[in-house]
Amino acid sequence: MRVTFTVNGRQHEADDVWEGESLLYVLRERMGLPGSKNACEQGECGSCTVRLDGTPVCACLVAAGQAEGREVTTVEGLPEFARRRAGGAERAAGDAEAAAELSPVQQAFIDAGAVQCGFCTPGLLVAADELIERKPQPSDADIREALSGNLCRCTGYEKILDAVRLAAARADETREVV
């Protein structure tokens, strides 16, 4: 079957999709968006976390056909998504400067040393970004809760928590300046 939906603001289409195929498979293998990772295919690890009409979900548990006509945001779209949310102007596709730019939450993960092998990172970034959008000043309990569906085998989580705190604190400073 054919499925059509919006990914990171752009309409995407895939043909010959098997009816039982997951949104994750279609993103990675048919749409050339391998940012969302495939680790468990059973909802346990969160490395495939994307936003479906704004809501964080495991892309491995959404049937591709269920995404028809909907809006998906993946880690690849976070910089643009964050820019628009902050009221920034839209950039032309292929703008090299824009492509190299990172969203605040991505920058915070790097600055806090929260990335080791990086396999869990895309899912954590999507989940953390949504948390800060929903709760700009999250408590530690909020952060733990929001990231409880994302497993990391490398970092021991402390630096990931630091990164989310850092991203939230920076967002707060920016708001005060504005």
Added chain:
Amino acid sequence: MEFLRPASWEEALAAKAEHPSAVPIAGGTDVMVEINFDHRRPGHLMDLNRIPELHEWEVGDETVRLGASVPYSEVIDRLATELPGLALASHTVGSPQIRNRGSVGGNLGAASPAGDSHPALLAAGAEVEAESVRGTRFIPVEDFYTGVKRNALAEDELIKNIHIKKADGPQQFSKVGTRNAMVIAVCAFSIALHPESRTVRAGIGSAAPTPVRPRAAEDFLGAALEEGGFWDSGATLTPSLAREFAELCAGACNPIDDVRGSAAYRRRAVGVMARRTLGWTWESYRGNRPGGTTTEGGAPCA
């Protein structure tokens, strides 16, 4: 495989009548795991996400009408006052991503003895509204579970709503597992005090082939509270009474040994959860009576 995408409830019922073996998919948190791991290859997959009324809920005078596909996250955020037991249970399901998709309708469809909504539905009192092109049935939830991962739905039926009694007293849910997130219950327990009818109801999960109500325990406690004048006096519960309730709850179990826990452990854990949740709810009932005081402290945890 064919992907069916009914745009309305009527279309869904017609499709299910035409293809009785079609597998409905709501949040997909059970169905997609089975498909990803090749445990299931249905001829038809039927997407329920496009049917608006399945995502709606409505608070009535006595019951809440919960659309089958309303995700757990919404039950937690919007219905914790009317359905405290179910909201607590929902909060223990999987992770935020799972709670954003998974639904009570899906939990009932899967009918796993470990499903977390079941004990809460049993304790609160609920009816499953099942519909087909032939008509509508309201199935009391205790009659809905017919065996391990089996339910009372006919092949052509779909769950439209779950009608759950609004809480008229304190409710609790408790679950044993290895950690807080992402845990399938070793066993689970829910209790609801019903001061209006002066009854107590409970539900046990993952400790028998189906979720069960410990009827003997409910009857014993109901009678003891009535005879002792506890509902009016709001007196502290006698320890022997709580102990007897706990033992009867443990006795209602018919557990198995499996990778998550032994039968003996489950029976014991159900007794402990019964005693604790009864304590928490009773203290809360006493505290909420006019002039009552509560001695409850700290966050309940099992």
